[in-house]
Amino acid sequence: DTGVSQNPRHKITKRGQNVTFRCDPISEHNRLYWYRQTLxxxxxxxxxxxxxxxxxxxxxxxxxxxxxxxxxSFSTLExxxxxxxxxxxxxxxxSPRGIATxxxxxxxxxxxxxx
Amino acid sequence: SQKIEQNSEALNIxxxxxxxxxxxxxxxxPAYLQWYRQDPGRGPVFLLLIRENEKEKRKERLKVTFDxxxxxxxxHITASQPxxxxxxxxxxxxxxxxxxxxxxTGTRLKVLA
Numbered sequence: 207d208t209g210v211s212q213n214p215r216h217k218i219t220k221r222g223q224n225v226t227f228r229c230d231p232i233s234e235h236n237r238l239y240w241y242r243q244t245l246x247x248x249x250x251x252x253x254x255x256x257x258x259x260x261x262x263x264x265x266x267x268x269x270x271x272x273x274x275x276x277x278x279s280f281s282t283l284e285x286x287x288x289x290x291x292x293x294x295x296x297x298x299x300x301s302p303r304g305i306a307t308x309x310x311x312x313x314x315x316x317x318x319x320x321x
Numbered sequence: 322s323q324k325i326e327q328n329s330e331a332l333n334i335x336x337x338x339x340x341x342x343x344x345x346x347x348x349x350x351p352a353y354l355q356w357y358r359q360d361p362g363r364g365p366v367f368l369l370l371i372r373e374n375e376k377e378k379r380k381e382r383l384k385v386t387f388d389x390x391x392x393x394x395x396x397h398i399t400a401s402q403p404x405x406x407x408x409x410x411x412x413x414x415x416x417x418x419x420x421x422x423x424x425x426t427g428t429r430l431k432v433l434a
Contacts, residue, residue, distance in 0.1 A: 249365065
């Protein structure tokens with residue numbers, strides 16, 4: 207399967223711990239997105255990369271969140287000092303180069319539960 | 322600021338009927354709009370894209386309309402089946418000029434056998 211891969215699929219952690227999620231996009235997709243989704247809501251934009259450059263980060267995102275995409279391939283999303291309000295599904299999506307209206311290809315998500 | 326509204330109440334419909342879902346937006350004139358399907362615990366899956374100069378787009382049993390005057394898109398599923406039960410999301414490109422997409426809250430559709 208050459209779709210978007212996210213790991214881990216589920217993470218349970220205690221408040222105050224750090225967590226890291228990994229996303230492997232579809233090969234040669236140059237745009238990569240992180241979204242957060244809570245129950246009953248649509249995906250909320252967190253950040254977006256074009257190749258290795260982080261082009262936009264949501265103003266709603268606290269400094270505890272950081273994302274990287276070294277070498278323009280896989281990406282990691284780290285949450286430091288987790289809070290119960292961080293509990294959500296974290297979705298990664300990628301989109302191919304050269305298509306301005308390109309659809310987003312989503313992974314299955316990483317579900318975070320903060321106790 | 323850019324705002325997207327979808328009916329947050331679940332839509333229950335009898336098998337074989339046509340389901341119609343609504344996406345309204347304000348403070349924006351998008352060049353196109355996308356529709357996605359999301360099953361519980363899964364990531365959204367792209368269904369259709371419609372551009373501002375297209376009044377209607379079809380794909381198998383799916384039909385999408387785009388009324389830029391009303392600032393509304395309608396998503397229709399004809400001859401609905403229980404397998405069509407899912408949450409349907411509309412998404413618009415952000416006003417920020419980047420390739421960012423803003424999603425609506427989604428409408429949960431349940432097709433009853």
